[in-house]
Amino acid sequence: MPVQKVTREEILQKAMRVFKRQGFHRTTMDDLARACGLLKGSFYHYFSSKEMLMKEVLWHANTYNEKHIFSIAYQESGTPKQRLMDLLDALFDGVLRTEGGCLMGNTVLETALVTEEFKEPLRVHFNNAIAALAHLYRTSHSDEKAQELAQQVTVDIQGSLLLVKLFGNEQLLTDCRNRAVERL
Amino acid sequence: MPVQKVTREEILQKAMRVFKRQGFHRTTMDDLARACGLLKGSFYHYFSSKEMLMKEVLWHANTYNEKHIFSIAYQESGTPKQRLMDLLDALFDGVLRTEGGCLMGNTVLETALVTEEFKEPLRVHFNNAIAALAHLYRTSHSDEKAQELAQQVTVDIQGSLLLVKLFGNEQLLTDCRNRAVERL
DNA sequence: GTCTATAAAACGATAGAC
DNA sequence: GTCTATCGTTTTATAGAC
Secondary structure, eight states: OOOOOOOHHHHHHHHHHHHHHHOTTTOOHHHHHHHTTOOHHHHTTTOSOHHHHHHHHHHHHHHHHHHHTGGGGGOSSSOHHHHHHHHHHHHHHHHHHSTTSOHHHHHHHHHTTTOGGGHHHHHHHHHHHHHHHHHHHTTTSOHHHHHHHHHHHHHHHHHHHHHHHHHOOTHHHHHHHHHHHHTO | OOOOOOOHHHHHHHHHHHHHHHOTTTOOHHHHHHHTTOOHHHHTTTOSOHHHHHHHHHHHHHHHHHHHTGGGGGOSSSOHHHHHHHHHHHHHHHHHHSTTSOHHHHHHHHHTTTOGGGHHHHHHHHHHHHHHHHHHHTTTSOHHHHHHHHHHHHHHHHHHHHHHHHHOOTHHHHHHHHHHHHTO
């Protein structure tokens, strides 16, 4: 009787790492299966296609981020400044712990014009990010100004991650974090 | 006797548009050949591989940008503010005239960790961009501050382009342009 | 210089044994 | 649930006619 090697949850986790590092089109089903210790044939027991898997990975990441990162903005304990710093630390930790930067940002630039189906989870992610930041900036700014600042910080993060990926200088993220906190 | 349908120059131009829209890995040699009105077989007369073609496209874009966009920063006529606005207009024009956003930014996120050979032209591009902006900011700030501002504006542009690609809201670029001018 | 034809490999996906 | 085997397609790249 065949022993179950991985759970669906573990596959989503491992697949995310591979997609983050190699991008969607560069990654093969063989890459993904091997990253999970499986052979390609076995992989289709869990997911019917590469696109379906990617969609699930993106939604899964959204759920995780809502629960463990963006939720920090809405905590009742801690000052807004502390919550902002904690949120950014959690965000950058996730981004830097494995190679490839931000899966969401990478996937936007790689697929936005060729794969309509990924746009919905990607939009949800960035809307969540902006909403969480805006919630914090509203504690010291007007609604409009807070929304504007939240957008600017989101843009700042993604642009910084791009230069980090190219030049390897992680100091850019520290600077980005400081700018976000200073704007409170 | 076969008539020459396209010049090498035209191929680089057309190929850039396709890569910009679809990304490197999603684009096939057949896509590229057809975009030039050629058949795949004919295409290898000009370029030995897709990677070689992409490298040439990136270097070609660098030459164009140096000559027609970043050079604006170093012109002797016009105020720094005017030159900054002209430079950003030229940059955004090139980015918005065809679909896909910024080829350089897209290619960084898609290939930085999987294709070492593209990193050199990509780094040259972003170094050129930052240098041109820093040159302008130096007219009203210290060397260090100008460099810092130039980096921030570069990051701002790339992050804004990412959100524009996802949400289609080009107002984000206008805001980005205004922020860049205000920092002078 | 462009075409047709094709080789050779990679890839997404399926079928069936265990 | 995982494996092996394989199908059908796509893709990169080459060879040779015109």
